Amino acid sequence: MNGNEPAPMMAIDEDDEFFLTLTNVGMIMRPDLFEKHTVHFHGYPNASSFYDGVPDASVAINIGASFTYYYLAPDAGTYFWHCHITPPEHLQMGMVGQIFVRPRQNRVPAGQSLYQSLVLQQKDLRTACNDILCSTPLPPQNNVHHGPNLSGTPTLYAYNDGDGSTAYDVEYPVQIHGFDPNFHFVGMTFNPEPFTDMKDKFFMLNGRSYPDTVNPSPLSTPASDGVPRFSQPLPSLINIPVGGKVLLRISDLDVTEYQTLASLGMPMHVVAINARLLRDMAGNDMTYYTNSITLGGGESLDLILDASDTTKYRSGQVFYLYTPNLDHLANDQENFGGLMTDVHICRSVDPKTKVCTL
Numbered sequence: 001m002n003g004n005e006p007a008p009m010m011a012i013d014e015d016d017e018f019f020l021t022l023t024n025v026g027m028i029m030r031p032d033l034f035e036k037h038t039v040h041f042h043g044y045p046n047a048s049s050f051y052d053g054v055p056d057a058s059v060a061i062n063i064g065a066s067f068t069y070y071y072l073a074p075d076a077g078t079y080f081w082h083c084h085i086t087p088p089e090h091l092q093m094g095m096v097g098q099i100f101v102r103p104r105q106n107r108v109p110a111g112q113s114l115y116q117s118l119v120l121q122q123k124d125l126r127t128a129c130n131d132i133l134c135s136t137p138l139p140p141q142n143n144v145h146h147g148p149n150l151s152g153t154p155t156l157y158a159y160n161d162g163d164g165s166t167a168y169d170v171e172y173p174v175q176i177h178g179f180d181p182n183f184h185f186v187g188m189t190f191n192p193e194p195f196t197d198m199k200d201k202f203f204m205l206n207g208r209s210y211p212d213t214v215n216p217s218p219l220s221t222p223a224s225d226g227v228p229r230f231s232q233p234l235p236s237l238i239n240i241p242v243g244g245k246v247l248l249r250i251s252d253l254d255v256t257e258y259q260t261l262a263s264l265g266m267p268m269h270v271v272a273i274n275a276r277l278l279r280d281m282a283g284n285d286m287t288y289y290t291n292s293i294t295l296g297g298g299e300s301l302d303l304i305l306d307a308s309d310t311t312k313y314r315s316g317q318v319f320y321l322y323t324p325n326l327d328h329l330a331n332d333q334e335n336f337g338g339l340m341t342d343v344h345i346c347r348s349v350d351p352k353t354k355v356c357t358l
């Protein structure tokens with residue numbers, strides 16, 4: 001998928017109309033195969049199963065064909081997408097990507113009440129729209145306004161929270177993957193792939209294993225024509241501006257393993273699971289603090305790393321996100337590596353490029 005894992009990311013705003021054209025160019029290395037492909041937006045409230053990408057219930061794209069998917073982004077949250085043809089195989093081969101929807105709360109005019117905007121939104125929706133759009137219960141009444149964040153731009157939120165509880169300064173989409181080189185090798189050699197033997201031996205954050213996870217640049221690899229080409233454009237190094245908060249939009253697309261990520265010295269504030277804000281039907285806060293999260297393939301989770309206490313978190317400090325499954329802290333035969341990255345506290349962080357200034 002454009003030579004990257006994750007495949008290209010899709011970041012859209014709630015209420016956007018989104019058109020995606022998938023072209024199946026086939027595989028030069030396996031001309032004997034005539035595999036179809038699809039795009040399945042996992043967990044995403046789709047208006048029509050026609051665009052859902054599950055081949056039994058919708059269309060699949062043949063070699064040489066193109067098809068345009070249509071989505072109306074109805075509900076903020078962290079999702080992900082993958083090809084739905086023989087999922088264990090096509091996910092292992094890298095047909096996985098990130099998709100997230102930024103909430104309409106980001107567009108509340110500066111100085112206006114977040115709570116009132118959510119009340120109004122839900123009032124409108126009860127008459128004009130369907131239930132999917134009213135998925136967040138109102139929090140207790142409050143007087144939080146849409147103000148500026150650290151860099152002076154309007155604060156961004158992970159969800160339509162109505163109380164500012166999901167505010168962040170910088171966001172990091174982080175997708176967890178596994179990779180079994182044996183399965184890929186067999187796939188190149190015209191033998192049937194042994195699905196039951198599949199077992200991941202590399203463990204990756206945005207397609208990178210440590211120490212590539214702390215490299216802020218895209219990775220360069222010589223391609224089969226001998227020319228170096230760049231891949232893995234998404235960084236997995238987490239830079240937090242001092243006094244600020246970052247949102248980690250985590251999803252797991254590993255086919256064979258559960259994955260645990262732990263944080264040392266900086267609590268994880270889990271605010272949403274599977275694209276739903278953690279709030280009960282009465283609007284009570286169900287978010288929680290922890291030092292590790294565990295996801296299976298096909299799950300997502302939003303968490304906030306909060307460095308707003310400047311007596312505890314100072315510029316230049318380094319923390320770690322790593323897996324306590326110690327056999328996943330390796331790159332196949334090679335110690336040490338795997339599912340681990342750094343968390344840097346910076347004087348400032350560019351929210352677009354994620355570049356750290358110390």
Ligand SMILES: [Cu+2]
Nearest residue numbers: 037083085090
């Ligand atoms: Cu596919």
